[in-house]
Amino acid sequence: MQTTGTAEFSQLSAHTGMEVTGIDLNRPIDAGLQAELNRAFIEHSVLVVRGQSFTPGQMLAAVQLFGDLFVQHNTRFALPECPLIHYISNQDKYPDGRRYIPGEGYHTDHSNDRMPPKATVLHAVQLPDSGGDTQYVNMHAAYNGLPAEMRERIDPLRAVHVYQSRHSARKLLGLTENAKDRVPDAVVHPLVRTHPQTGRRAIYLNPIRIDDIVGMEEAEAQALLGQLLAHATRPEYEYRHQWRPGDLVLWDNRCLLHKANGDYDMRQKRYLYRVMLTGDVPV
Numbered sequence: 001m002q003t004t005g006t007a008e009f010s011q012l013s014a015h016t017g018m019e020v021t022g023i024d025l026n027r028p029i030d031a032g033l034q035a036e037l038n039r040a041f042i043e044h045s046v047l048v049v050r051g052q053s054f055t056p057g058q059m060l061a062a063v064q065l066f067g068d069l070f071v072q073h074n075t076r077f078a079l080p081e082c083p084l085i086h087y088i089s090n091q092d093k094y095p096d097g098r099r100y101i102p103g104e105g106y107h108t109d110h111s112n113d114r115m116p117p118k119a120t121v122l123h124a125v126q127l128p129d130s131g132g133d134t135q136y137v138n139m140h141a142a143y144n145g146l147p148a149e150m151r152e153r154i155d156p157l158r159a160v161h162v163y164q165s166r167h168s169a170r171k172l173l174g175l176t177e178n179a180k181d182r183v184p185d186a187v188v189h190p191l192v193r194t195h196p197q198t199g200r201r202a203i204y205l206n207p208i209r210i211d212d213i214v215g216m217e218e219a220e221a222q223a224l225l226g227q228l229l230a231h232a233t234r235p236e237y238e239y240r241h242q243w244r245p246g247d248l249v250l251w252d253n254r255c256l257l258h259k260a261n262g263d264y265d266m267r268q269k270r271y272l273y274r275v276m277l278t279g280d281v282p283v
């Protein structure tokens, strides 16, 4: 049985990221260690468990240490043998033949759901020799870094999230027909949300999904969202994850934006498993 004494924790940046070594999530974990891992995830928003090796079924079992499994929207990426796991790959193409790099451009996952996933979990199966980092920016830190007048301005605002915003610079691969029935047309979420477990406030931004701000004229809304994104993605709020084979990385979609980087040799395959965990209605 693995206990809190088995694991070693080390912080990855001042505000975001905790690394864990010395544990194998395929072996039994006691309640104390499970609680410690969950506490590290909640307090540091990104939890990196090094050196794991999973079949799809083992990954599903391991991530349930942190919550319940969420059914992801675009079933085109589901593993046929294990549909609760989707894959992230650099080998897919748009219909016009251009390479599709999932996750380019800052976003938070599935915010067009009424109850967006609290966490996304990736497991690195195959990585390029270098590059392909995932960047995270901390939306608690970004919110706290705003001038008081701006916090007061955005606190009461609500935003309309859709599958693909008409303002998005990045085009998503379309939903499969069966997924269209499950994915809502539009949902409204607060632009500043309160983390249900810590009570901390965070900017809840998503340039890929936010179409409008309720009651605000389009040009003004776009200007405000652009200003918030420029502020929130400043280097001081960032933790940049350099992947190692075997990494299991769990992040908190309620208080982070993240983005992928297609900056590596595309002849090398990059392939990860992705699982999401259920969350709450943002408030």
Ligand SMILES: [Fe+2]
Pocket (backbone or CB within 6 Å): 103, 107, 108, 109, 258
């Ligand atoms: Fe994502």
